Amino acid sequence: MGIANNYQGWVYESWKILEKSIIYYQGKPIGNVAAQDPNLVALNYDQCFIRDFVPSALLLLMHGQTEIVRNFLDTTLKLQSHHKGMDYFQPGQGLMPASFKVVCNGDEEFLDADFGEHAIARVPPVDSSLWWVLLVRAYCKATQNFSFAHQQKYQEGIKLILDLCLAHRFDMFPTLLVPDGAFMIDRRMGVSGHPLEIQVLFYAALRAACELILPLDEKSKLYLQRATQRLSALHYHVRQYYWIDLQRLSEIYRYKSNQFGKEVANKFNIFAESIPDWLTNWLPEKAGYLAGNLGPGLMDFRFFSLGNLLAILVSLASKEESELIMDLFEQRWHDLIGFMPVKICFPALSGLEWRIVTGCDPKNSPWSYHNGGSWPVLLWLFAAAAQKTGKIELAERAIDIAEKRLIVDNFPEYYDGKIGRLIGKEARAFQTWTIAGLLTAKELIANPDYIEIISFEEGIEVSTQ
Ligand code: GLC
Numbered sequence: 497m498g499i500a501n502n503y504q505g506w507v508y509e510s511w512k513i514l515e516k517s518i519i520y521y522q523g524k525p526i527g528n529v530a531a532q533d534p535n536l537v538a539l540n541y542d543q544c545f546i547r548d549f550v551p552s553a554l555l556l557l558m559h560g561q562t563e564i565v566r567n568f569l570d571t572t573l574k575l576q577s578h579h580k581g582m583d584y585f586q587p588g589q590g591l592m593p594a595s596f597k598v599v600c601n602g603d604e605e606f607l608d609a610d611f612g613e614h615a616i617a618r619v620p621p622v623d624s625s626l627w628w629v630l631l632v633r634a635y636c637k638a639t640q641n642f643s644f645a646h647q648q649k650y651q652e653g654i655k656l657i658l659d660l661c662l663a664h665r666f667d668m669f670p671t672l673l674v675p676d677g678a679f680m681i682d683r684r685m686g687v688s689g690h691p692l693e694i695q696v697l698f699y700a701a702l703r704a705a706c707e708l709i710l711p712l713d714e715k716s717k718l719y720l721q722r723a724t725q726r727l728s729a730l731h732y733h734v735r736q737y738y739w740i741d742l743q744r745l746s747e748i749y750r751y752k753s754n755q756f757g758k759e760v761a762n763k764f765n766i767f768a769e770s771i772p773d774w775l776t777n778w779l780p781e782k783a784g785y786l787a788g789n790l791g792p793g794l795m796d797f798r799f800f801s802l803g804n805l806l807a808i809l810v811s812l813a814s815k816e817e818s819e820l821i822m823d824l825f826e827q828r829w830h831d832l833i834g835f836m837p838v839k840i841c842f843p844a845l846s847g848l849e850w851r852i853v854t855g856c857d858p859k860n861s862p863w864s865y866h867n868g869g870s871w872p873v874l875l876w877l878f879a880a881a882a883q884k885t886g887k888i889e890l891a892e893r894a895i896d897i898a899e900k901r902l903i904v905d906n907f908p909e910y911y912d913g914k915i916g917r918l919i920g921k922e923a924r925a926f927q928t929w930t931i932a933g934l935l936t937a938k939e940l941i942a943n944p945d946y947i948e949i950i951s952f953e954e955g956i957e958v959s960t961q
Pocket of ligand 1: 530541545547548679680681682
């Protein structure tokens with residue numbers, strides 16, 4: 497690839513590591529491994545994860561390295577499940593794998609995909625398909641070539657994903673109902689139900705699908721119609737019910753409960769007693785965010801960074817809300833950025849709550865890993881959201897903090913501690929998305945136009961449902 501040679505110092509070193517992470521199939525670059533820690537057993541970190549490849553793909557597209565992204569999309573499209581049978585131990589039709597690897601047998605090479613059937617706790621990768629559609633659009637935008645997505649095989653692949661997501665299930669919400677650990681947080685963390693991250697990804701993937709599907713026949717028009725209807729309902733639902741600020745918190749605090757009937761204020765029967773103690777002091781006068789989850793009798797008040805930042809980027813949060821989310825980062829800098837950007841969620845679960853919700857998971861002990869750890873990969877989303885809301889100085893501050901430590905610490909996967917001061921207890925070194933996240937964040941600040949390949953403008957009117 498040779499991009500490293502355009503740079504010096506640590507950027508040169510980072511690109512070198514990134515170039516070394518690339519995996520090849522039949523001589524072609526098709527993705528990259530999750531980590532290259534020489535001192536730890538690889539487990540499945542020698543595989544290419546769809547979600548992990550996202551910041552690398554964006555970075556490569558920004559550098560005109562389109563071939564590897566195209567190969568990645570072609571490869572994963574071939575790996576998409578086409579299983580229609582009654583074997584319920586198989587991935588359902590349309591599902592994209594969590595990860596894949598190249599297996600060699602003598603001179604022959606094979607691709608081996610994992611849909612979660614090998615993964616710890618057998619978690620389903622609901623986010624993979626959604627990120628995949630977003631990457632198809634990013635590729636088309638970066639190359640200015642939408643006919644790529646118009647190929648029949650891509651049209652079919654996208655429609656299979658829509659079939660999976662738009663199917664009518666039991667619940668009557670426009671959000672997607674998923675099991676625990678269906679996305680970046682791929683361990684039991686009380687993120688089952690309707691977690692924010694999946695809803696924002698779903699929204700973005702639907703918007704991308706609407707741009708990519710050609711309305712050539714009645715069937716395609718129907719897909720577009722169903723996607724648009726779902727988008728409008730999803731948009732309304734998330735903005736209406738997930739948003740939290742001081743005013744909304746006061747409303748919830750004074751909610752009447754056990755209301756029966758259609759036109760009730762407390763539709764989800766949220767009890768005021770479920771408002772956690774930390775929140776009433778923590779929430780600034782002028783700031784807000786989207787809640788982590790919403791369901792019957794449930795509002796998860798934890799702050800999840802990925803969902804909130806992505807909501808800004810894809811305009812699921814309104815312009816005002818986007819600014820208020822960034823205000824929250826600014827005013828709670830110590831908690832959400834601290835010594836390493838960005839905190840994956842805040843606050844950590846501890847004590848009895850940790851025991852019950854995580855099932856006593858020692859990897860997710862309080863302020864570690866997914867349970868309040870700090871993940872440098874999220875820096876690219878922070879920079880993109882800062883760019884979109886015109887808060888560049890916040891991104892620059894965060895990049896400055898991250899840059900200094902990441903190089904010295906050999907690009908760890910995550911950091912631990914309330915303010916992210918310790919290298920994660922079980923963190924791998926030379927984690928690919930940590931490196932790509934930092935480089936992508938820097939590109940997004942240096943070249944503001946780059947966010948267009950991954951962002952969406954406000955476009956769907958709030959439905960008057
Ligand atoms: C861990 C993370 C997951 C990531 C994978 C590979 O399982 O939780 O989000 O995709 O490692 O880096």
